[in-house]
Amino acid sequence: MDGRHARGVHTRRITLARAVDIATVDGLEGLTLGRLAADLQLSKSGIFAHFGSKEDLQLATISFAEEVFTEHVLRPAFQAPRGKPRLLALFDRWMDFSRARVFVGGCFFSAVTAEFDARDGKVHDVVVRWSRVWNELLARLVAECVEEGHMAEVADVDQLVFELNALGRAANHDSLLTREDSHYDRALTAVRSRLGAPG
Template sequence: MDGRHARGVHTRRVTLARAVDIATVDGLEGLTLGRLAAELQLSKSGIFAHFGSKEELQLATISFAEEVFTEHVLRPAFQAPRGRPRLLALFDRWMDFSRARVFAGGCFFTAVMAEFDAREGRVYDVVVRWSRVWNELLGRLISECVEEGHLPEGVDVDQLVFELSALGRAANHDSLLTREDSHYDRATTAVRTRLGASG
C-alpha cells in the first residue's frame, strides 16, 4: 500500500506540474482530464480518480502553483532583513521567477487573474482570494519599511501596493509578448527608484 500511495502522490504532482504549464499558456479553461492523460500517457480514469472534475483540477492547479511560488519566491525573500531589503527581495524574486519561466507562460497568477477577472464561481473566488492575500502581504511589507525608517511616515500604502503589482504584471506581460527580458530590469529599476533604494 505504501508503494501504491507513493506512486499516487507522484502521479498527482506530475499531473499538476503539467497542468500549471498548460494554464499559463492556454488558461485554466484549457485544462481537461483527457488532454493531461494524453500528454502524460496516463489513463483518463486514473487522473479522474485524483481530481474528479475539471473544476477540482483547476482548484488543485492553483494550490500547486501557490506551493511552487512559495518555495521559489516567498520563503527566500523572507530570509532578507526586515524593511526595504525584504520588500525588494520579494519583488526581485518574483521577477526572477517569471524570467526563469519556472512556469511555461511566466507568472501563473498574472495569467489566471486576467483569465478570470470577469467571471464568477469557485475558481474566481479562489483567484480573488489569492490577489487579496498578495496585496495584503505587499501592504504589510511596505508598513514594515515605514516602521524601520526606510519609507516616510504617511506613505500611501495602498497606492504603493498598486504600483508594485502593476509593474510586476506589466513586466511579465511585456516579456512574454516580446520575448525580451529587459522589461524585468525596467520593472526592478522602477521599484528601486520608487522606494529610494540604490543598487
C-alpha cells in the same frame, strides 16, 4: 482517492506539475483532461479520478502553483532582513521566477487573475482571495520598511501596493508577449525609483 499510497501521491504531483505549465500558456480553461493524459501517458479517467471534476482540478492546480510560488519567491525573500531589503528581495525573486520560466508561461497568478477576472464561480473567488492575500503581504512589507526607518512615511499604502503590483504583472506579460526580458529591468527600475533611490 485519498492519496494514501505513495504511487497516487506521485501521480498527483506530476499531473499538477504538468497542469500549471499548461495553464500558464493556455489558461486554466484550456487545461484539458485529454491533453493532460496524453502528455503524461496516462488514461483520462485515471487522472480524472484524482480530482473528481474539472473545477477541482483547476483549484488543485492553483494550490500547487501557490506551493511552488511560496518555495521559489516568498520563502527566499523572507531570508532577507526586515524592511526594504526584504521588499526588494520579494520583487527580485518574483521577477526572477517569471523570467526563469519556472512555469513555461511565466507567472501563474498573473495569467490566471487575468483569465478569471471577469468570470464568476469558485475559481474566480479563489483567485480574488489569493490576490487579497498577496496585496496584504505587500502592504505589510511596505509598512515594515517605514517601521525600520528605511522609508519615509507612506501616505497611502494601498496606492503604493497597487503600483508595485501593476509593474510586476506588466513585466511578466510584456516579456511573454514580446519574448524579450528587458521589461523585467524596467519593472525593477520603476520599483526602486518609486520606493526611493538607495537600496
